[in-house]
Amino acid sequence: MFMKKLKKAVAIVIATSMSVMALAGCGSSSQPTSTSEITDTTSAEAGEIAEETEDKGDPVEVSMFIPSRLPDALYTEDTLTFKVLAEKMNMKFDIETVVNAEAKNKFSVIVASGKTNDVMAGTLSDINKFGMSGAFLPLDDLIDQYAPNLKQYVCDNKEVLAQTAASDGKVYGIPMLTAVRTAMGYCIRQDWLDDLGMEVPVTIDDWHEVLTAFKNTDLNGNGAVDITPLILDRAWENYFNNFADAWGIELNGNNDYWMVKDGQMAFAPILPETKEYLATMAQWYKEGLIDQEFVTREDTNNYHILNNKAGATCYWTGYIAGMNSNSEVLANDPDTNWQVIQPPVLTEGQAPKTFSQQAAVGGSAWAISSKVSEEKAIEIIKMFDYVYSDEGSMLFNFGVEGDSFQYVDGVPEYTDKVTGSEDGLVTWIRSNGMQPLIGIRQLPEYEAASCANEDVKDQLFNYVENNYFYDINPSLVLTEDEQDKYDAVMSAIKIYVDEELLKFIIGTTPIDKFDDFVNKIGEMGIQDAIDLENQAYARYTSLSE
């Protein structure tokens, strides 16, 4: 009994003296969270962990909600990265999780129940929405005082800040920062082009010629003319109007079809370019150049590519490039060679560009519950900051040095344990808590190191190196009041546009009805929504300038 008390007393002294030193270090109001209660640790153990823990006392208990990336590898406190993070920060995590597909629902259920975990990971837009209602702490002051890395990467980077802040201008969630701008690229069967003796298509007219040739030739040698020249993915990604790139417009239903045009927000479906684009698509569809079932076909890329039936696609570049080494693909045709090519243009000499790209800020983020004590909030923001630091970034991109990665000539590479694992690299990474859907910085080195080979890497970085990107069309955040007015007109317009765009392409609505379509959208009150978007855009630009 006496010994225990003595130890406790000693520990208090140590802890206090350490915290005084810590105070001097950061010049802030940081307080030690608790007194230490070192009990019967053996000297050997104590020695091992002395560096890490002797100045920190009892671990801080932090409950977290984090969506898991794989259904058969749900995160626990023992998941590699979180275990290391907890040890490093002297915390004790209590992780609640569901698989990512169910996360959005679960997230709002937890928030509605009022029993919010200390740390909640979810989509940035949900966090901002509920943050403004009071569920999460505004982090600006905490970042300013305790988190140099967050300050550097979020607050001082205007582009990131504009995409992160809620409509009240505050930061509620620490977002995932993406590493590579490449998203979907125009990919084509280079080997079939070679078989046909055709050049890589540059203009829309070239594309028409190439796709027609794909359609009419038995390139896969199965005795039937059954190639789908161009596949579009509506059912999964709902991003199938890629070819509008050539007309300089973005028709993206996931962003309610908004785009920036001449420094103003514009509703893309009513622009004259849309008519020309739709007319072209309708013609291609009619001629059978586009998958006739693209409206309903799920998993269209895998279906067509694995069966050796696709000529060209617009899809995640790295994924399609990886198909060249897919065993099923090679079994069908060992010469299969998917290559990413430049985005289409209208006339030769125009600069090829695409709107499809990763925003600097990814969709995922994590936030601190407004119910935690001030002391705990400080500890958590320091933890967030560590995850953003170079060391923390290596942990969440590559894992543990010597275990899951090693430096080769200064470049991090995954070890054989990872690359040679049974289910492949990506699965290993995701099951062990790397690339979680929280506020991390994705490193370009991660993207490079996780490419299967040099060719995939070259293709993935192709658009970046050639700068084939239009300026990104931001997803703007509306205030609560604006959102109500916006929903009142936009929910109906959105449905109408979703329907009609498809009908124009598959020919159910003839293209000469396009003017009626534009008029109807006008009658439905699109101008109100345009005005609201422009207000929000003004706020966005003021943050990013």
Place this chain on the structure above:
Amino acid sequence: MKKKSAFFTEMKNNKYLYLMFLPVFVWYVLFAYVPMGGMVIAFQKFDIVKGILGSKWLGLENFKALFRDPYFFRLLKNTLLINVFGLVFGFPLPIILAIAFNEIRLKRFKKITQTISYLPHFISSVVVMSMVIHFLSPDGGLVNGIRNMFGLESIYFLQIPKYFKTIFISTGIWQGTGFSAILYMAALAGIPKEQYEAATVDGAGKFKQMMYITLPNLAPTIVIMLLINLGSILNVGHERIILLYNPAIYETADVFNSYVYREGIMGFRYSYAQAVTLFQNLVGFFLVFSANKITRKLDGTTLW
């Protein structure tokens, strides 16, 4: 006072029956009546962080928004048509099937066919709907395969608005008929054998027996089932719709429940979604209530 003591006497006399009823009663209070309180969010601008007590009251604003919605009549029309056609084509089938089973004399054959007929009920809707999508695919689908054999062009069924209701309703019939027949089979089993024997003695044939004994005996069950179905006339389960539809056929496929799912749940407009649901249920309640009155007058069969 008198009333009260009558209540207690009743309780005392049948205490074991009431004891058995207690769990059901508690279940209804906890899971059916208490959650009904949540319906008040239809009159609010519900904020999940602030909760029901902290959210702003809007009065009838959400209902006004619903009736002003440019898609209100389309949703109403689609929902009604799907249910009315569903009733017209789907409702008599289980009755016919049950009577048919009843007439089968080979016991083994009866058991096998019965089991086969209600098996589809146990297949998950997700599976059924992907089967439908594959059967109807123009690219190697069964239906178009048969069309092609007869030299007909393939049809992209799920992209053309006019086919949706037929596809949806017949899928429902295929999945549900056998299982719904069970209820009528039970009612049939309750018909006293003497009636049939007496009819045979009087020289009534099979068809006459069916018309004058079987159907009249089934009538109360049929009426009650019809009343229950009327209550959900503005409800079409969203999960089967969203598995099958796409924007190109919203025109005929979008119903209240799928709309609520998209706009209310996915778009966090809980109050609006609740207003739509409340409207659906009020209409359903009104229909059941009046239909119940009518049937009570006609032949005395009622729900309550």
